[in-house]
Amino acid sequence: MACPEINRSNVGFFILCELATHNLRQTLPATVMENIYARLAEYYGYKRRLLAMIRDRYSLHDAVDDLVYIKQLQKEIAALTSRLQRCRQALVRLEYKIKLRKDIEQEKYAL
DSSP states (O other): OOOOOTTTTTHHHHHOOOHHHHHHHHHHHHHHHHHHHHHHHHHHHHHHHHHHHHHHHHHHHHHHOOOHHHHHHHHHHHHHHHHHHHHHHHHHHHHHHHHHHHHHHHHHHHH
């Protein structure tokens, strides 16, 4: 839907709309940033737990002599390493989003 043009007859409507939504526009970015930071903290927690699980599997791998169990541990280590890689990629994406939003905020206040 295209925005209607502003002219003398409907300028009051646009002013009322601007006044009604002004607070929403100011608080929305803060909640978006809070959500991004919450997800960032959540992903760092995932990363920390995945690293601990990988360390545990490696220590078990070094201590075990059963070849079947060693094979199972190798599969688990590969799966956990893959999950860790995806987690790190998600962290990079979130940190990039945060950087972009901060840059946009700085440009907005610089103008």
